């Protein structure tokens with residue numbers, strides 16, 4: 001495959017906290033125009049992997065290349081190629097949406113006058129929110145604003161850490177459509193989620209990580225097809241239909257993680 005299609009390439013990634021190996025020899029690629037899901041039980045190593053990609057965490061070995069830039073050797077270029085969805089708590093609650101968008105546009109060096117802010121809020125059906133304080137928006141509206149900010153500088157790679165947690169079904173579906181729209185504009189999207197329904201619905205490919213190691217990478221459907229007849233999958237499947245969640249539980253075990 002033409003390696004220029006890889007927006008993110010990770011090889012041999014290891015993250016240790018003291019003597020504890022949280023991420024072991026992790027490798028995967030995210031391609032231009034795909035939504036890639038990183039799935040795993042609590043404590044599997046998803047956030048550690050994401051933090052390493054974001055340049056927030058010094059990793060012990062391996063390479064991470066974003067848009068052709070090695071995160072260790074060319075951190076500024078690599079970071080400029082990424083958009084990270086910040087948690088709602090990262091925003092100043094006293095600022096209104098217009099001020100927040102202009103603040104982040106300024107940080108990224110993107111020209112953004114009031115007219116442009118209104119236009120992009122219009123695109124996400126939030127035209128009435130410009131003068132509202134961020135803290136007064138609903139959870140779904142806050143997520144839409146933070147998704148918008150993650151793409152404000154048109155990054156090649158967008159990193160979304162559990163973007164729909166806590167949203168009602170309508171807001172969740174609307175956010176899925178927005179994430180797909182980001183993909184369809186040619187961005188690569190890396191998403192973590194605990195919702196297998198979400199992964200099945202929006203991810204083009206997924207990787208399952210457990211105890212710091214990647215144990216499967218494929219399209220959701222290919223993983224279901226590959227494992228549908230496994231005795232462990234049949235044992236956990238409910239109501240006769242094999243889902244991605246059944247495969248996930250069969251591969252990672254039924255035990256609840258601490």
Ligand SMILES: Nc1ncnc2c1ncn2[C@@H]1O[C@H](COP(=O)(O)OP(=O)(O)OP(=O)(O)O)[C@@H](O)[C@H]1O
Pocket residue numbers: 017020022040041042043044045046047048049
């Ligand atoms: N700063 C730290 N110091 C020590 N151990 C840590 C630290 N951060 C994470 N860990 C441990 O590393 C492992 C991986 O954690 P990580 O947060 O990457 O998992 P995760 O897959 O994102 O989990 P979750 O789904 O619960 O968010 C866990 O066992 C966690 O307890």
